[in-house]
Amino acid sequence: MTLVVGLNGSPRRNGNSATLLDQALRAAEASGAQAVRLDLAFMDISPCKACEDCFADGECVIRDDMDRVYQLLEEADAVIVASPIYFSGMSSCAKLAVDRCQALWARRKVLKRPRKPGAGAIILTAAQPNAKFDNAVSELRAFLIGIGIEPGEVLKVAGADSSSYAANHPGVLAQARELGSRLLSSLSGP
Ligand SMILES: Cc1cc2nc3c(=O)[nH]c(=O)nc-3n(C[C@H](O)[C@H](O)[C@H](O)COP(=O)(O)O)c2cc1C
Numbered sequence: 621m622t623l624v625v626g627l628n629g630s631p632r633r634n635g636n637s638a639t640l641l642d643q644a645l646r647a648a649e650a651s652g653a654q655a656v657r658l659d660l661a662f663m664d665i666s667p668c669k670a671c672e673d674c675f676a677d678g679e680c681v682i683r684d685d686m687d688r689v690y691q692l693l694e695e696a697d698a699v700i701v702a703s704p705i706y707f708s709g710m711s712s713c714a715k716l717a718v719d720r721c722q723a724l725w726a727r728r729k730v731l732k733r734p735r736k737p738g739a740g741a742i743i744l745t746a747a748q749p750n751a752k753f754d755n756a757v758s759e760l761r762a763f764l765i766g767i768g769i770e771p772g773e774v775l776k777v778a779g780a781d782s783s784s785y786a787a788n789h790p791g792v793l794a795q796a797r798e799l800g801s802r803l804l805s806s807l808s809g810p
Pocket residue numbers: 630631632634635636637638703704705706707708709745746747748749751752780781782783
């Protein structure tokens with residue numbers, strides 16, 4: 621079965637990122653996929669130590685909840701990363717997990733161990749109406765490419781100044797569902 625893994629980079633379990641990620645994952649499930657959401661803020665994830673031991677075997681020396689993240693990201697047919705914008709970038713809990721994926725980057729780029737084809741999407745929310753998304757998009761695209769996932773659609777939601785903004789805007793919810801459906805369609809080719 622097709623597996624879609626959603627990474628929620630917000631410390632709000634029911635905030636904008638989580639709400640939109642859920643919509644996208646539910647749409648993927650409606651298309652026949654299995655969906656798993658990981659709330660990174662509530663997982664035990666230490667920072668990358670930059671020891672470079674993963675360059676030798678693709679394995680991280682740290683044992684924590686990233687073990688589950690690595691396994692799911694490697695099994696995933698599609699990955700959706702959702703994060704609030706914090707100081708013009710992704711959230712800190714998203715960045716912790718992203719940096720720890722240096723081990724998956726090492727498998728791809730250092731050890732030349734390709735993974736099966738995978739498709740990715742990004743969901744970003746920010747409070748300011750004219751919020752800056754470029755940094756987070758650039759970093760999360762690099763993350764997806766680094767772990768062997770082809771980055772695709774990006775949903776940017778500006779003006780989300782309360783945690784219930786997305787939930788109260790049906791048009792935005794629909795955009796997230798469409799992102800999830802299109803992501804699934806992209807897996808079966810043109
Ligand atoms: C530490 C912190 C930094 C933030 N920095 C920005 C920012 O640079 N630009 C912006 O538009 N919103 C910023 N925000 C607002 C959040 O991006 C916004 O409220 C977002 O919708 C929250 O998403 P969530 O409900 O998924 O947590 C910041 C919020 C926090 C807590």
